[in-house]
Every structure is written in C-alpha cells, then in structure tokens.
Amino acid sequence: MSKLVIWGRTNSINVQKVLWTCAELELAFERIDAGLQFGVNKTPEYMQNNPNGLVPLINDNGFILWESHAIMRYLARKHDHQGAIAPQDPQKDALVDQWLDWYNTVAWPAMKPLFWGWVRTPAEQRNVDELEKARLQMVVILEMLEKQLGKAVYVSGAQFTLADIPLALLAFRWFNLALERPSFPNLSKWYEEIAKRPGFQKYSSGPLT
Numbered sequence: 001m002s003k004l005v006i007w008g009r010t011n012s013i014n015v016q017k018v019l020w021t022c023a024e025l026e027l028a029f030e031r032i033d034a035g036l037q038f039g040v041n042k043t044p045e046y047m048q049n050n051p052n053g054l055v056p057l058i059n060d061n062g063f064i065l066w067e068s069h070a071i072m073r074y075l076a077r078k079h080d081h082q083g084a085i086a087p088q089d090p091q092k093d094a095l096v097d098q099w100l101d102w103y104n105t106v107a108w109p110a111m112k113p114l115f116w117g118w119v120r121t122p123a124e125q126r127n128v129d130e131l132e133k134a135r136l137q138m139v140v141i142l143e144m145l146e147k148q149l150g151k152a153v154y155v156s157g158a159q160f161t162l163a164d165i166p167l168a169l170l171a172f173r174w175f176n177l178a179l180e181r182p183s184f185p186n187l188s189k190w191y192e193e194i195a196k197r198p199g200f201q202k203y204s205s206g207p208l209t
C-alpha cells in the first residue's frame, strides 16, 4: 500500500496547505513534526531531501517533493481524477496556477511582515510605523482579491479549487490579527463559505503562533 509521509509542524501555513489538500482528497498520511522548536529540518538527512531546510516535505512511497504548491498540485494530479479541486480544463487549471503564483509572489510577501511583526516579534522590538505601512500595502492587495471575488464565487472561478486554500489560510491570519480592517464584503462572504470546509476547520484554526 502506498504511504504518504509529510514533514512539518501544524502551525506552518505551508504545511497547512498540504494537510488541507489531503483532507479535500481524503488521503491518509503520516505526519512528522519538523521546523522551529521541533528542529529536524536542518539535519543533514533532511537537507538531503530538501536542500532549503524548510517544511513541508513529502515522501510519497519513495517520491520526494518540497514546495507546498508543487506538493498540492502533485497530490491533485495523482488523486483528483474528477477535477474536484484541480479542474481538468486547461484554462480553468491555468487560472488556478495564476492565483497560486499570485499568492507566492504578491500576497504572502505582503502578509509575511505583518504576521512576523505582530505574532513572532516581542512587543518591545516591533517597528509599529513599518507595520502600519505593511498593513496599508496589504489592504491594497486584498482589494484585488475583493474585486475578483465580486466576479467569481471562488478565487479562480465558479468552483472551489487549490487556489482557494493558500488564500483562505492567509485570510485566516488577516482576520485574526488585531488590526484595523476595511470592509471587504466579497472577501468576507467567500471566507465564511470556505470556513465551513472540514479541511479548513481541522488545519487552519487555533491561535496564531
């Protein structure tokens, strides 16, 4: 029987993407804690499999893969024969890729300083002016998502797909930071819908750490 092993701590957004994807695809897996306080990810054995020394990493019956979006796509390609979360139509699938890339190149780079500043930096070391600039930048970026969600029910179109997963995990962080937030009705409506999914409930929730 094929065995999927995932390395990564459950509070990592990148690990959560993979765990939630497994939940959508109803895949069984073994998870090994790694990263931050758990260590593991900088050991020579781990670095041989992932030279970045980051989580997540998977071993799928001998096939090694890192980079959370590559892992999500791989699992969907292997198991999602009906196109339940990764559309088979090339254009719909390309739109999924577009938003996954947008998350990596635009949305998360803007969110990361806010998350690290408010969650992982001691209060006395925070640069509040820089954090305010980061918040305003994030508002501009979320306006793009707000517009998109005014045209489509889900991020890449009419169907829930892989593209919703990272952005919903980002939105969880945005909504759970004690920040001033403008009203984004489309984003809120989408988020409320997504928050009903068992994979989101199981892997995204809990205090931000």
Ligand SMILES: N[C@@H](CCC(=O)N[C@@H](CS)C(=O)NCC(=O)O)C(=O)O
Pocket (backbone or CB within 6 Å): 012, 013, 014, 015, 034, 035, 036, 041, 053, 054, 055, 056, 066, 067, 068, 069
């Ligand atoms: N682009 C990579 C980023 C992976 C990444 O930055 N992982 C973080 C956790 S979210 C990490 O391993 N940090 C070091 C640690 O946890 O020790 C991906 O999407 O998988």
